[in-house]
Amino acid sequence: NLKQIEESEAAKxxxxxxxxxxxxxxxxxxxVS
Known part of the structure; x- marks a missing residue:
């Protein structure tokens, strides 16, 4: 499913x-310290 792949890529x-x-x-x- 392309939408699922796109969502997992976005999450990554x-x-x-x-x-x-x-x-x-x-x-x-x-x-800084």
Whole structure:
């Protein structure tokens, strides 16, 4: 089902974006301190 594939791809993008945001936030804190 194409719609399901698109939705799972979108969910993957969101997960990656959240992970990148958390990771960059973590590095920012480490670099600041």
């Amino acid at each position: 993008d969101v997960t990656v974006a959240q992970w990148l945001w958390k990771t960059s936030e973590k590095w920012t804190k480490l670099n």
